[in-house]
Amino acid sequence: MEMMMQDEAAAAANKAGPEATPNQTIYINNLNEKVKLDELKKSLNAVFSQFGKIVEVLAFKTLKHKGQAWVVFDNPDSASNAISKMNGFPFYDKPMRIHFAKTKSDVIAKADGTFVPREKRKRHEEKGGKKKKEQHHDSTRLAMPPYPGVYGSAPPLSQVPYPGGGGGGGVKSNLPEAPAPPNNILFVQHLPHDTTPETLQNLFDKYHGFKEVRMVAAKPGIAFVEFADEMHSTVAMQGLEGFTIHQTPMRITYAKK
Structure with missing residues (x-):
């Protein structure tokens, strides 16, 4: 019931x-x-x-x-x-x-x-519902094109080119590279060069599922932040994207695997 x-x-x-x-x-x-x-x-x-x-x-x-x-x-x-x-x-x-x-x-x-x-x-x-249904059926039949996908109807999503995707008969695309799909690791950029792992940990460990911060000594200004799963990483990314450290806004995306 x-x-x-x-x-x-x-x-x-x-x-x-x-x-x-x-x-x-x-x-x-x-x-x-x-x-x-x-x-x-x-x-x-x-x-x-x-x-x-x-x-x-x-x-x-x-x-x-x-x-x-x-x-x-x-x-x-x-x-x-x-x-x-x-x-x-x-x-x-x-x-x-x-x-x-x-x-x-x-x-x-x-x-x-x-x-x-x-x-x-x-x-x-239910009063008059049957009549409305018949009118809708007739109008739909009149408006429907004789063949799917013609006369200006939108193509299926599967046929819409994805930015950065392949294809094009070998011609190099000018479109930007496709972003990484959602996953549990975030890629943080535009950090001040004196940013420490402890600074980032204090920011990200407020979000559920936080695991660790990994910084690249050879490349100051970037870091990887790992969460338990993509849902927790997504919430953290939404909350901290653009957060300012020393007047510099962070840029956060999903890391490429």
């Missing part, structure tokens, strides 16, 4: 898009479906807590909700900031797609007094 109620709660908010009104709940899809549910929720909480207080993180085991999640903040500004900073961010090797949820979560609706039991909403939405 509890799982059924969760499914219904998620179904009411699972469709979202750019046209949704800004609110406290963000909808995330294109998540890696191989990640276990508990790990996914903990990782989402770790990544998005930097933008504000999180009320709850919703994700479900059901097939129709695979690869999706909802993060509920305590205010719309936090949700908006999370979307602008994290939309497209690589998360377990897949770029997240993030929008405002089209409906607020039950926990927020109950707090502001606008909560309506889903049974009443369902009966109301």
